[in-house]
Amino acid sequence: MKPYVISNVGMSLDGKLATVGGDSRISCEEDLIRVHKIREKVDGIMVGIGTVLKDNPRLTVHKIKSNKNPVRIVVDSKLRIPLNARVLNKEAKTIIATTEKADKEKLKELSKIENVEVIICGKEKVDLKKLMEELYKRGIKSILLEGGGTLNWGMFKEGLVDEVSVYIAPMIFGGKAVSYVDGEGFKTVDEAVKLELKNFYRLGEGIVLEFKVKKDE
Numbered sequence: 001m002k003p004y005v006i007s008n009v010g011m012s013l014d015g016k017l018a019t020v021g022g023d024s025r026i027s028c029e030e031d032l033i034r035v036h037k038i039r040e041k042v043d044g045i046m047v048g049i050g051t052v053l054k055d056n057p058r059l060t061v062h063k064i065k066s067n068k069n070p071v072r073i074v075v076d077s078k079l080r081i082p083l084n085a086r087v088l089n090k091e092a093k094t095i096i097a098t099t100e101k102a103d104k105e106k107l108k109e110l111s112k113i114e115n116v117e118v119i120i121c122g123k124e125k126v127d128l129k130k131l132m133e134e135l136y137k138r139g140i141k142s143i144l145l146e147g148g149g150t151l152n153w154g155m156f157k158e159g160l161v162d163e164v165s166v167y168i169a170p171m172i173f174g175g176k177a178v179s180y181v182d183g184e185g186f187k188t189v190d191e192a193v194k195l196e197l198k199n200f201y202r203l204g205e206g207i208v209l210e211f212k213v214k215k216d217e
């Protein structure tokens with residue numbers, strides 16, 4: 001059994017999650033509120049270590065009035081997470097998914113933090129399928145996957161995403177910037193992840209698109 005996974009991003013019209021300079025201020029205020037409403041409904045919020053190192057997000061529900069903070073999940077094979085990362089603050093529980101490669105001293109230090117749990121899941125890279133099973137066992141039945149592009153690829157490639165919702169801002173970034181789904185990519189259209197459009201609406205100056213991921217029968 002695995003959690004139900006919703007992939008959400010804010011992107012430019014050309015599919016970028018940030019500019020070549022790493023500027024990721026894409027969402028308008030209305031979109032941030034939309035995302036926080038989804039955060040409030042799920043059991044976990046997941047990001048890759050790249051996003052923690054670049055943006056240092058808190059990953060809490062703070063744009064709307066709420067008394068619920070989901071578990072924060074960071075996918076980090078080598079425990080590169082800084083001990084002062086905001087995602088390790090006391091506001092919510094945090095699970096760090098890592099591998100046998102992780103530094104044992106760092107693992108010890110992180111495990112000492114009251115609200116932090118470290119799960120070893122895989123040899124070199126975090127085994128995302130196994131991680132999903134482990135999270136489900138811990139009562140995490142739904143996850144909001146908030147990027148970045150590398151982790152999104154890992155999750156789509158393994159068939160672990162169930163739903164997609166994207167905010168497209170009316171902006172063009174260009175260049176070799178991080179995109180919605182990076183990684184190696186599929187070679188043919190046949191292999192591509194197929195989506196079914198469920199809903200779309202205007203939000204601020206942009207548009208929100210919602211899809212269900214089509215699963216192979």
Ligand SMILES: NC(=O)c1ccc[n+]([C@@H]2O[C@H](COP(=O)([O-])OP(=O)(O)OC[C@H]3O[C@@H](n4cnc5c(N)ncnc54)[C@H](OP(=O)(O)O)[C@@H]3O)[C@@H](O)[C@H]2O)c1
Pocket residue numbers: 008009010011016017018022023024026047048049050051052054055075076077078080125126127128146147148149150151152153154155178182
């Ligand atoms: N606009 C938005 O909505 C939005 C949202 C999120 C992020 N962003 C932007 O995206 C950028 C970060 O994206 P990113 O692609 O560099 O990093 P990322 O996807 O956040 O993290 C990727 C890292 O996760 C780790 N990882 C471990 N196991 C993995 C697996 N099985 N599959 C995939 N990754 C695995 C790898 O590092 P290790 O090998 O060290 O573990 C990998 O490099 C930032 O610029 C951020 O601002 C934008």
